[in-house]
């Protein structure tokens with residue numbers, strides 16, 4: 253499957269940190285702007301009151317939530333398919349945020 257989390261292969265990850273990332277079961281979210289097999293990796297941001305899970309970041313370009321089957325960490329690169337942006341996960345005020353990588 254085409255997880256938006258780019259290039260984090262398991263062996264590399266164990267070298268970087270002893271903690272294994274939590275895995276998440278992704279379910280269909282009703283997001284229908286991209287081909288069906290990728291839909292579970294994205295969902296609409298519900299605005300104020302919505303919260304992001306540890307495997308989710310908000311794309312600052314199109315305001316779609318990008319979801320990975322694994323927990324996201326600062327420094328991860330993710331791909332937002334709906335707007336084709338490459339993003340880097342960063343931390344701001346204790347929250348994970350995505351920044352566009354040019």
Ligand SMILES: [Zn+2]
Nearest residue numbers: 311314332335
């Ligand atoms: Zn986007």
